[in-house]
Structures are given as structure tokens and as C-alpha cells.
Amino acid sequence: MATHSVAEDCEQLRKAFAGWGTNEGLIISILAHRSSAQIKLIRETYAQTYGEDLLKDLDKELSSDFERVVVLWALDPAERDAFLANEATKRWTSSNQVLVEITCTRTSDQLLLAKQAYHARFKRSLEEDVAYRSSGDFRKLLVPLASTYRYEGDEVNMTLAKSEAKILHEKISEKAYNHEDVIRILSTRGKAQINATLNHYKNEFGNDINKDLKTDPKDEFLAVLRATVKCLTRPEKYFEKVLRLAINKRGTDEGALTRVVTTRAEIDMKIIKEEYHKRNSVTLDHAIGKDTTGDYEKMLLALICHGDA
Amino acid sequence: MALSDEFQALTKSFSGFGVDEKSMISVLGKWHKDDIKSYRKESPHFVQDDRLFEKWVDPRVAFLEHEFLRFKNAVVLWTMHPWERDARLMKEALDGQAYGVIIEVACTRSSEELLGARRAYHSLFDHSIEEDVASRVNDSHRKLLVGLVSSYRYEGTKVQEAIAKSEAKILFAAKKNADKKNPIEDEEVVRIVTTRSKPHLKAIFKHCKEINEDVDDESILAKTMQCLCTPQTYFSKVLDASLCHGADENTKKALTRVIVTRADEEDMKAIKEEYHKQHGVSLSKNIDDVVNGNFKDFLLTLIARGD
Numbered sequence: 001m002a003t004h005s006v007a008e009d010c011e012q013l014r015k016a017f018a019g020w021g022t023n024e025g026l027i028i029s030i031l032a033h034r035s036s037a038q039i040k041l042i043r044e045t046y047a048q049t050y051g052e053d054l055l056k057d058l059d060k061e062l063s064s065d066f067e068r069v070v071v072l073w074a075l076d077p078a079e080r081d082a083f084l085a086n087e088a089t090k091r092w093t094s095s096n097q098v099l100v101e102i103t104c105t106r107t108s109d110q111l112l113l114a115k116q117a118y119h120a121r122f123k124r125s126l127e128e129d130v131a132y133r134s135s136g137d138f139r140k141l142l143v144p145l146a147s148t149y150r151y152e153g154d155e156v157n158m159t160l161a162k163s164e165a166k167i168l169h170e171k172i173s174e175k176a177y178n179h180e181d182v183i184r185i186l187s188t189r190g191k192a193q194i195n196a197t198l199n200h201y202k203n204e205f206g207n208d209i210n211k212d213l214k215t216d217p218k219d220e221f222l223a224v225l226r227a228t229v230k231c232l233t234r235p236e237k238y239f240e241k242v243l244r245l246a247i248n249k250r251g252t253d254e255g256a257l258t259r260v261v262t263t264r265a266e267i268d269m270k271i272i273k274e275e276y277h278k279r280n281s282v283t284l285d286h287a288i289g290k291d292t293t294g295d296y297e298k299m300l301l302a303l304i305c306h307g308d309a
Numbered sequence: 310m311a312l313s314d315e316f317q318a319l320t321k322s323f324s325g326f327g328v329d330e331k332s333m334i335s336v337l338g339k340w341h342k343d344d345i346k347s348y349r350k351e352s353p354h355f356v357q358d359d360r361l362f363e364k365w366v367d368p369r370v371a372f373l374e375h376e377f378l379r380f381k382n383a384v385v386l387w388t389m390h391p392w393e394r395d396a397r398l399m400k401e402a403l404d405g406q407a408y409g410v411i412i413e414v415a416c417t418r419s420s421e422e423l424l425g426a427r428r429a430y431h432s433l434f435d436h437s438i439e440e441d442v443a444s445r446v447n448d449s450h451r452k453l454l455v456g457l458v459s460s461y462r463y464e465g466t467k468v469q470e471a472i473a474k475s476e477a478k479i480l481f482a483a484k485k486n487a488d489k490k491n492p493i494e495d496e497e498v499v500r501i502v503t504t505r506s507k508p509h510l511k512a513i514f515k516h517c518k519e520i521n522e523d524v525d526d527e528s529i530l531a532k533t534m535q536c537l538c539t540p541q542t543y544f545s546k547v548l549d550a551s552l553c554h555g556a557d558e559n560t561k562k563a564l565t566r567v568i569v570t571r572a573d574e575e576d577m578k579a580i581k582e583e584y585h586k587q588h589g590v591s592l593s594k595n596i597d598d599v600v601n602g603n604f605k606d607f608l609l610t611l612i613a614r615g616d
Contacts, residue, residue: 112424115461123467127460128504139496143504147459148439149427155435180451188440188455 009034010046013054022061024295031070032302036077036266043074065254065296072262073303081106081114082121084259085146089129096138096224098259099130103145104231105238108152115146137178137221144187145228151190161196162204164189168197169205172212177222186228194232236268240275243284252291257300265306273304315340316348323354323369326552326561327604328376375558379565380604386569387611395426396433398566399458403441407559408450409532410566411442413543415457416536417576420464427458450529453493456503457533463506473509476501477516484530492530502533514538541579544571545587548580552599564600564608572611581612 009030016023016030031039046054058071072080085102088095103111118126131143164185171179185197201209210226230238239260246253246260264272276284288300315336322329337345349355349363358364386394395414402410415423430438439459446454480501483492492498501513514534535543544567550556551564571577584592596608 112461119463119465123463123465125461125463125504125506128463128506131500131504139500143500144439144455144459147456147461147504149424149437149459149461151431151435151437151440153431153435184440184443184455188437188443190437190440 004030006038006041006045007049009042010049013042013046014050017057017061024062024066025298027058027062027070028295028299028302031073032299032306039074040076065258065292066294066299068254069258069262069296069299069303072258073265073299076117077110077263077266078113078117079121080263081110082118082126084263085114085118085126086122086129089133096134096142096220097227099142100145100224100227101231101238101242103142103148104228105235108148108150112149138224140178141183141187141221141224141228144183148187150188151193153190154192155190156192156196158196158200161193161200164197165201165204168201168209169212172209175215177213177225182225186225186232191232198229198233236271236275239264239268239272240279243272243276243287244280247287247291254292254296257288257292261300261303265303269304269306312344312347316351319348320352320354322601323352323373325601326376326564326599327379327601328373329601330603375561380602380607383565383569383604383607386565387572387607390429391422391570392425392429393433394570395422396429396438398570399426399430399438400434400441403445405559408446408454408529411454412457412529412533413536413547414570415454415460416533417540417543420460420462423458424461449491449494452499453503453529453533456499460503462504465506466508468506468509468512470512473512474516476505477513477520480513480530481517481520484528487528492528493533498530502530502537507537510534511538540576541583544576544580545583548584548592549588549595552595554599564596568608568611572614577612577615 012026012030016026034042043054046052055071055074058067058074062070072083075083081102084098088098088102102114106114115126118124122129127143127146130146131139134142167181168185171177171182176182186194189197198209205212210229213222213226213229216222227238230241242256242260246256260272261269273284276287280287284304285301288297288304292300318329318332319336322332340348346363354366354369355363356366389397395418399411399414402408402414414426418426427438430436434441439455442458443451443455479497480492483490483495483498486492502510505513532543547563548567551561551567553560567580571580581592588595593609593612596605596612600608
């Protein structure tokens with residue numbers, strides 16, 4: 001891979017905005033192939049050289065879906081999470097899932113950085129906004145998920161796994177899905193511990209916990225609980241499903257597609273692609289190619305190959 | 310010193326706050342064994358045994374153990390990294406169900422300090438503090454405590470005044486309704502108190518006082534608000550209680566905890582001023598009167614830092 005100087009990148013980007021219209025191809029070819037650390041440097045140098053914020057210029061020059069994917073990609077991962085989370089607190093319904101996604105698929109420290117970025121950008125904490133804008137059972141679940149700083153070690157207590165699997169099974173059988181203990185276990189235990197608990201759940205009671213949580217397909221809270229479990233234990237499967245639903249929806253759910261691609265490109269996109277291929281018999285590239293067009297499509301395709309060198 | 314004076318000094322050393330090492334050395338060190346025997350016969354700390362010897366009263370020996378350990382505990386706690394210190398204090402409080410201490414640590418530290426303590430907790434105990442608090446607190450305190458230890462409050466100064474006003478009304482209404490529903494079980498109260506920033510809460514506190522003068526009471530909610538908005542008032546109360554005659558061990562321990570954890574903070578100056586205002590004497594003078602020995606000297610030195 002050719003080495004590029006940051007100064008050159010800035011000059012090229014500036015050229016891409018010059019004159020009428022915008023040279024989107026140039027923007028894609030540069031930004032899609034830089035890591036978040038490199039983009040950070042580019043933004044700083046751009047600001048020093050031209051006295052303007054690269055993001056504002058992108059905002060001015062680009063349109064809708066394409067703009068969104070480029071701008072999101074150009075944000076530092078923590079800023080990106082903060083931005084997406086804030087957006088989610090302002091919307092209703094499906095935004096609950098976005099909050100679960102961000103708080104449960106990130107590592108403890110990634111979530112912490114997102115919260116710090118949130119303070120800086122919005123002059124409030126993520127927790128207070130999530131709390132203020134949600135209510136009832138959703139608040140009971142989402143606020144702890146946003147606040148928690150999970151233990152990330154491998155230490156697992158098998159006795160605890162047994163007893164907590166029992167508690168979960170009991171409450172779920174009683175349809176007490178919003179019970180304090182269900183929420184406590186899912187929102188405070190470390191991921192390794194939760195994995196052990198849910199494995200034990202399956203061994204002891206026969207079903208995957210998410211199967212038992214499917215009793216009412218219309219219940220939004222159950223859907224959010226299932227998403228929580230999936231994000232905590234099998235994030236790549238969770239993301240595959242989001243992508244699959246986004247692409248197959250009449251038209252395409254660009255919001256979800258853009259979000260997953262930009263937030264996972266540097267993390268686990270390779271595994272998600274494998275999962276997608278396994279589940280859908282076509283590659284993610286193929287599916288995106290069929291369903292999207294123009295610069296938006298080009299950018300997405302470039303990003304999902306980001307890690308492949 | 311006359312023998313009776315020595316008796317008194319020694320008795321005080323065996324029953325006060327901290328031990329007077331100098332007295333013990335100078336008195337016991339030089340006493341003839343007959344003097345010691347007289348002491349045993351006279352002192353309420355010994356009982357005559359059936360087999361004709363004066364026996365130490367057991368609880369008194371246990372008491373002494375606490376008193377001798379005070380200096381050591383203060384030194385060890387002082388030398389510790391603040392994160393380890395706070396993590397261990399919260400663990401001990403959780404084990405002993407001393408929820409007031411958990412509230413104290415979670416609310417009077419800055420967001421970064423509390424976060425550091427949560428990190429240290431991972432290393433020391435292989436769990437997160439929120440999972441331990443959530444699984445071990447099974448009563449009405451759970452929601453509040455879990456929320457407080459998990460908080461990562463915005464630390465800037467920006468306050469949304471209109472929202473602060475309406476949230477003050479919510480808190481006030483919950484307090485008025487306290488005999489029907491415990492305020493700390495009210496979702497909205499817990500939301501406000503565990504997620505809002507301190508400047509925002511101070512604005513709420515101000516509005517609450519405007520609605521109703523009588524904001525000070527002994528409820529958990531009041532203590533929590535005090536820790537968040539006027540920590541110096543809270544600490545001054547805790548210190549005073551610890552120096553009271555007849556205070557129990559948990560109350561006495563607060564003396565070490567508060568002084569060691571606040572000595573290097575901006576707080577200590579404010580605490581000393583508040584203490585003087587509330588009690589008419591300086592904190593140092595009270596400690597000098599009530600506490601003994603190396604423990605006393607250490608505390609007084611810590612308080613005087615930054616003067």
C-alpha cells in the first residue's frame with residue numbers, strides 16, 4: 001500500500017471541493033482507505049492549512065446518504081458513537097435498538113470514550129439524556145446499559161452462572177421480563193460471565209434464552225431484550241441481521257446500513273461479512289451492489305473492504 | 310506525676326479515641342509490678358476471677374485492638390492510591406451494609422475520580438462495583454445505589470435552568486409524598502439524582518430551598534443531595550458525630566476516612582470553615598481534645614496541610 005502524506009491528502013481533498021460540483025470519487029478514494037487515526041491527523045492538518053473544518057466542508061459539498069456515510073466515517077469513533085447515541089435519544093421506537101447496539105457491542109473503554117465525547121459535544125451526559133427521554137421499562141433497561149462499566153476480565157464464576165441462569169429462567173417463565181434481576185444481570189455482569197450464564201441456561205433448560213424471549217413477536221420490549229442478549233454475546237450475528245434486514249427492506253434502510261458499516265469497518269467487518277455470506281449465500285458486497293447506487297454504494301463497498309489489505 | 314494522675318492517664322489511654330503511646334510508655338514502662346497490680350485492682354477494665362487473679366475484661370481488649378490499629382489504618386489508607394482507597398472503602402461499606410459510605414464516596418468524588426475507583430475495583434475484586442452492589446443490595450436502596458456508583462456525570466458548568474426548576478418540583482413533590490411512597494423508589498427522583506450534573510443539581514437544590522425552607526432532614530435522599538451539592542456540610546456533620554462521646558465503631562471510623570480522603574482536596578478548607586460555623590470550635594481543637602497519641606498527631610498534620 002502506497003504511503004501518503006497527510007499534507008497531500010489535505011490538498012487532494014481540498015481540490016475535490018474546488019469548482020462546480022464535487023469530485024466524490026476522489027473523496028472516496030482517500031477517506032475510505034484511511035484509518036481513524038490517520039483521518040484525525042488529516043482533519044487537524046486541514047484545519048491548520050485552510051482554517052476550515054473538513055467536516056463542515058464535507059457537509060456543505062455532499063448530499064444526503066453519501067454525505068452521511070462520509071461524515072460519519074470521518075468522525076473519530078468515540079465522537080461517532082456519541083453522535084449516533086444522541087440522535088437515538090431524540091427519536092422514538094427503533095432508536096432503542098441503536099442505544100442497545102452502542103452500549104452493548106462496544107468494550108467498556110470504547111463506551112467510556114464515547115461518553116466523554118458526549119460530554120464534550122453536547123454539554124450533558126449520555127446517561128441523563130437517555131434517562132430523560134425514555135420511560136417505563138425501556139428506561140429501566142437502557143439507563144443501566146448506558147452507565148455500566150463492565151468488568152472485562154476472563155474470571156468467571158460457574159456457581160454464579162448456574163444460580164443466575166436459574167433466576168433468568170424463573171422470571172422469563174413468569175413473563176416478568178422487566179424484573180429487576182433480569183435487568184441487573186444483563187446490565188451489570190461482565191460479558192464472559194453472561195456468556196457462561198447463558199450457556200448454562202441452554203444446557204439446563206433446553207432453549208436458547210432468545211427463543212424463550214420470543215413469546216410475543218409484537219412486544220417491543222422483548223425485542224430490545226433479545227437485541228441486548230445478542231449484542232452482548234454474539235455481536236457479529238446481531239450485525240449480520242441488522243444488515244440483512246436493512247438491505248432487504250423495500251428500498252433500503254440506509255440509516256442502519258450506514259451506521260453498521262461505518263462503526264464496524266475498523267472492528268469486526270471481516271467476521272460480519274463471513275457471517276453474512278454464511279446466512280445469505282451471497283456476499284455482502286454483492287448485496288450492497290444490488291441495492292444501492294452511485295457514490296453511496298462506492299463508499300460503502302470501499303469501507304467494507306477497509307481491513308482487507 | 311502522682312500515682313492517681315498516672316492511673317487516670319492510663320485509663321484514658323485504654324478507653325479513648327486512639328491510644329496515648331507516650332503515656333503508656335512512660336507510665337507502664339516504669340511502674341513497679343505492685344503499682345500495676347494496684348492498677349488492675351482499681352481499674353474497671355479488669356475483673357476479679359474466681360481463681361484469684363485480676364482478668365482483662367474481653368471487650369476491653371477488643372476495643373484496644375481497634376484503638377491501636379487506628380494509626381496504622383490511617384497511614385495505610387493515606388499512602389494508598391486514591392482509586393484503590395475509594396474502591397476498598399466502597400467494598401468494605403458494601404460488605405458491612407454501610408450504605409451511607411457508598412453514597413458518600415460515589416457522590417463527593419469527581420466523575421474521573423469515581424471512574425478511577427471503578428477501574429481499581431475491577432483489578433482488586435474481579436467484578437464491577439455495579440454488579441456487586443446490584444446483586445447484594447436487595448432492598449429499597451438498590452436503584453439509588455446502583456445508579457450512584459455507575460454515574461459518570463457531565464462536569465461542565467452549563468445548566469438548563471427551566472429543566473432544573475421543573476425537576477426541583479418533582480423532588481419536592483416526592484418528599485411531600487414520602488409517607489405514601491419512599492422517595493428513593495421513585496423513578497424520577499432516582500433519574501434526576503443519579504444522572505444530572507452537579508451544577509444542575511445545585512440549581513435544583515437552590516430552587517427546592519426557595520419552595521420550602523426545610524430541606525434538611527435525615528432521609529437518605531437528603532443525605533444524597535447534601536453529598537452532591539454541599540459536601541462540606543455533610544462532612545462536617547459526619548466528623549462531629551465521630552468525635553462524640555460514646556460513638557460506635559462505625560461512626561468513629563468516619564474520622565479517619567473523611568480526613569484521609571479529603572485532606573488534599575479543596576474540600577478540607579471548606580469543611581473546616583463549615584465545622585467552625587456549625588460548632589463554634591475549630592476541628593483541630595476538637596480533635597486535640599478528644600483523640601490520643603500518634604493517631605491524633607497524624608490527623609492534625611493532615612488537616613493542617615495547605616494552611
